[in-house]
Amino acid sequence: MPAMLGQNQYGKAESRVVRITRNGAVHHIKDLNVSVALSGDLTATHLTGSNADVLTTDATKNTVFAFAKEHGIASAEQFGMRLARHFVTSQEAITTARIRIEEYVWERIPPSDTREARHSFVRANRETRTAQITYDGERWQIISGLTGLTVLNSTDSEFHGYVKDRYTTLQETRDRILATEVNARWRHGATDDAGVAGADWDDVYARARDCLLQAFAETYSYSLQQTLYAMGTRVVDRCPGIDEIRLSLPNKHHFLVDLEPFGLKNDNEVYFVADRPYGLIEATVLREGAEAGLAVL
Structure with a gap:
């Protein structure tokens, strides 16, 4: 019997993005590792090699960085939701987007005198926060x-x-x-x-x-x-x-x-x-x- 294409997805894994927010002399840092997986009507590219419906994985990576600049990163979940909605609503062939995120926490280095610690951080020796956001155009699944x-x-x-x-x-x-x-x-x-x-x-x-x-x-x-x-x-x-x-x-x-x-x-x-x-x-x-x-x- 002939072979059949089963479930499939593609995207860019582990785009490491660091976003610095500068409130005057006081800085805030968000450090994420973002993996994007897209699925939908992509049969042609597997069977014939046609890339007519393929958004490049390089473009998904660039979207992560651009959104970090344009929209900031309030939280891993909020950032993942914004990305998932964008990919599903902007690409006709894409019906579901799954965003997986790891967040690495940084803490301010305590000052050695009375000055406030404003822009010096140490990577916290603690857990890694995770998030997975899946969107199909109507329903969300959010796993933290x-x-x-x-x-x-x-x-x-x-x-x-x-x-x-x-x-x-x-x-x-x-x-x-x-x-x-x-x-x-x-x-x-x-x-x-x-x-x-x-x-x-x-x-x-x-x-x-x-x-x-x-x-x-x-x-x-x-x-x-x-x-x-x-x-x-x-x-x-x-x-x-x-x-x-x-x-x-x-x-x-x-x-x-x-x-x-x-x-x-x-x-x-x-x-x-x-x-x-x-x-x-x-x-x-x-x-x-x-x-x-x-x-x-």
């Missing part, structure tokens, strides 16, 4: 998130009562370090123009991040699965605009060092960290009645 948010509880975590077979060597513990690197994506419930217009994406991000941190800190944990569910539930319960969150939590194992050969007692004080292999706990938490819409991380 973060990667690399490293957290640790030095107590209030136990792990015992698990299945034991002939290969089990892990000892039960009633007091352990619980550490993980939070990777999360959350789907906003609003999908039409009225629902997404005027949304304060920075505020929603800050609230979701705070919920994740607060739930991690406040949950007495008997398993990382339990902690994950508490974190996801906190976001869904306290962020009304979020319908679904998917969390991927690698367990950053901390093991007690055996100090007995040195005549020393290790009273939950000295640990070594094993970076691999590691347990990986993943799950999705949904608002009641919401349909799942997040792909696996």
Whole structure:
């Protein structure tokens, strides 16, 4: 039987754009990594090589830079929405645009005297903010998130009562370090123009991040699965605009060092960290009645 063209898309990946906003002597910085993917009626270019409906990937890259200048970058979500709408409405052959964005945070360097730190920054040693915006001309799907948010509880975590077979060597513990690197994506419930217009994406991000941190800190944990569910539930319960969150939590194992050969007692004080292999706990938490819409991380 003859071959058939399936789902396809094209675009420019990882256009790194830095936008400086100068309010007099005080500067502000936005640092994004933007990937554009376009899909639609592009059969001809695959089957015959005709480029009549192809907007070049170089043009999509240039659009990212031009929009950063012309419109500024209020937030990753807002910038991605502006780009997605532009590509779908300006190109007849394009029916869907997906914009993926990573944002890198910079903080002001504290001044050494009484002068305000106005234009000196240090790359923050913190998580990377993410956004994915998809638009088909009528409906939006906006997925925000973060990667690399490293957290640790030095107590209030136990792990015992698990299945034991002939290969089990892990000892039960009633007091352990619980550490993980939070990777999360959350789907906003609003999908039409009225629902997404005027949304304060920075505020929603800050609230979701705070919920994740607060739930991690406040949950007495008997398993990382339990902690994950508490974190996801906190976001869904306290962020009304979020319908679904998917969390991927690698367990950053901390093991007690055996100090007995040195005549020393290790009273939950000295640990070594094993970076691999590691347990990986993943799950999705949904608002009641919401349909799942997040792909696996």
